[in-house]
Amino acid sequence: MKVKGFLKDVGGASRVTKARLAAFAGASSRPETVDPIADVARAWHPGRLELKVTQIRPASPTAKTVRFVRADGQELPYFYAGQYIALEFPMGSAVISRPYSLSSAPYQARGAEGFAEITVRRSRGDGFVADYVNDTLKEGDTVFGTMGCGQFYYEPLRDSKNIVALAGGTGITPFVSMAKEIAHGTLDLDMTILFGSVRSDDIILKEELEACAGEHVHIVHVLSGDEEGWTGERGFLTADLIKKYSRGDATYFICGPQAMYTFLRGELEKLDIPKRRIRFEVFGTPKDITAFDGFPAEEKDAVHQLTVVRGIHEDVIPARACESLVTALERAGIRIQTSCRSGECGLCRTKVLSGHVFVCPEGDGRRAADKDFGYVHACSAYPVSDVKIKIPIL
Ligand SMILES: Cc1cc2nc3c(=O)[nH]c(=O)nc-3n(C[C@H](O)[C@H](O)[C@H](O)COP(=O)(O)OP(=O)(O)OC[C@H]3O[C@@H](n4cnc5c(N)ncnc54)[C@H](O)[C@@H]3O)c2cc1C
Incomplete structure (x- = not known):
């Protein structure tokens, strides 16, 4: 049976080849300029x-x-x-x-x-x-x-249709986009936003956000500042507050300042929420890399030599230990492709030819093989000796 099937396939393939040869013979010698698939891409x-x-x-x-x-x-x-x-x-x-x-x-x-x-x-x-x-x-x-x-969006195969958004300060922006899309009827979700701000007179995008509130978008403002006359929620986005406004099997989306990420990890742990239901936006460039465990304290104020190889071209530029390789390149006017600046996307993937770098533990999005073969994401790598790297020519 199998042999017969195989022979049938071979026979079929030879017929296709004949049909293709005929199509080639009758085709125009001018190159095809219409490519609808490439146009969509x-x-x-x-x-x-x-x-x-x-x-x-x-x-x-x-x-x-x-x-x-x-x-x-x-x-x-x-x-x-x-x-x-x-x-x-x-x-x-x-x-x-x-x-x-x-x-x-x-x-x-x-x-x-x-x-x-x-x-x-x-x-x-x-x-x-x-x-x-x-x-x-x-x-x-x-x-x-x-x-x-970025990956910080609702994905139906992964996320619940019931979203609890935990936002701090400018971390509200992705949720404003989602809220607008829900209110417009083009994103079929229920979203409760717990929005932490310091003062009631400095709530970012307040009116635009309120305009989306309705059956599917609920907004709870939480003030951390000590403000008289505020009748709403106060303090930080604690486990108790999150529990109070959560319903059913929600997915938790979190975006805000770096200190809030550390705090919320602890609070969400108290609620026993499975990790697959928790989505953090990327961390961003750390405000102070020297505060991370493992950063050599003696390097705090150090400035090293960074040798940058691009093709046959070599530049030597100064690089502060407390700033990423990407920042050192930007300060020197050398272009490198970057996107997330958080170690996640890998667009600034760079080969370290020699020297030592400290990789931010909050932003080590490298593949295992990249770690083995000496690649770093330059936006989350900090020079702790003289370093030589190779980057693409842009
Ligand atoms: C996914 C994501 C989404 C974000 N969305 C928002 C948002 O919606 N709204 C918002 O306000 N923020 C947002 N941010 C934060 C935003 O990207 C910036 O970090 C923020 O605006 C602060 O930028 P900054 O340059 O003023 O300060 P920083 O990013 O803190 O930059 C200051 C640093 O710039 C470097 N620097 C100083 N001088 C030079 C120089 N001459 N050349 C080169 N480098 C130099 C130094 O390292 C200095 O420490 C987001 C971040 C991420 C990761």
């Missing part, structure tokens, strides 16, 4: 885009929302509510990248009038790009960006 993943800022408006006393469209007038690529955009900002001779969650909804990006938005909070004096966006970026400017990045 390009529309979904157009890569790095030039974007034009069309509107900047306040999102709170300390934050601004920036709206942009494609500079070439084409439609923006598709993204999932919850994903981020990696934006590049020209600063002097350098190009600095930062990830920002999209605070607009996917449906708002569709059509000729489509747009996307980010909401960025000013720093407390130690910032760089956040203050550039708030003080210098203006309508009409163009920036480059790659959008539809």
Whole structure:
């Protein structure tokens, strides 16, 4: 039986070959220019885009929302509510990248009038790009960006339709995108958002969020500041508070400042929530890498030599131990592709040819083989000796 089946297959294959040869013989010698599959792939993943800022408006006393469209007038690529955009900002001779969650909804990006938005909070004096966006970026400017990045979105095969969102400060932005999509009827979920802010007069995107509240979106504001007259919830997002507002078998989405991640891990543990039901957005660049276990204390203020190999080209630049390899490259005006700046996406995967780096334990998204063969994600690797690396030419 098997032999017969095999012979049938061979016979079939030879007939296909004859048919193909006939098709080749009758085909035009001019190259085929229409490729509908490639067109769809390009529309979904157009890569790095030039974007034009069309509107900047306040999102709170300390934050601004920036709206942009494609500079070439084409439609923006598709993204999932919850994903981020990696934006590049020209600063002097350098190009600095930062990830920002999209605070607009996917449906708002569709059509000729489509747009996307980010909401960025000013720093407390130690910032760089956040203050550039708030003080210098203006309508009409163009920036480059790659959008539809990250894994922080509802995935029906994995997540419950009942979402509890735990947000702190600007960590609300991905949930605003989700809430808008739910309120618009294009995302079929129930979402309860526990939103921690410090003061009631500085709640980011408050009006836009409230406009989405309804049957499927519930918002609970929680103030950590000691404010008179506030009748809502107070304090941090504790286990008791999370339990009070959780119903049934929920998936917990968490986005906020780094200190909140550490705190919430402990609180969620108290509630015995299975790990598969807990989704953290990526950690971001640590505020202070020297505070992590394993970072050599004597390296705190050290500056090393970083040799950067690109093809046959070699540069030697200074690199602070307390800053990532990506930051050292950006300071020196050397371009490297980055997206998450959290060690997750791997876009800045780099070969370490010699020397030692400390890899941030919160951002070690490397594959096992990469660890064995001396690769790091440059956004989460910190030089603790003179180091030589090899990066692609951009
Ligand atoms: C997935 C994700 C989503 C995010 N979404 C949002 C959001 O919706 N809204 C929001 O406000 N934030 C968001 N963030 C945080 C955002 O990416 C930035 O970290 C934040 O805006 C602060 O940026 P900053 O440059 O001002 O400060 P930092 O990121 O803290 O950068 C300061 C650092 O820049 C470096 N630096 C200083 N000078 C130079 C120089 N000359 N050249 C090169 N480097 C230099 C130094 O290392 C310094 O410590 C998100 C982060 C992640 C990971």
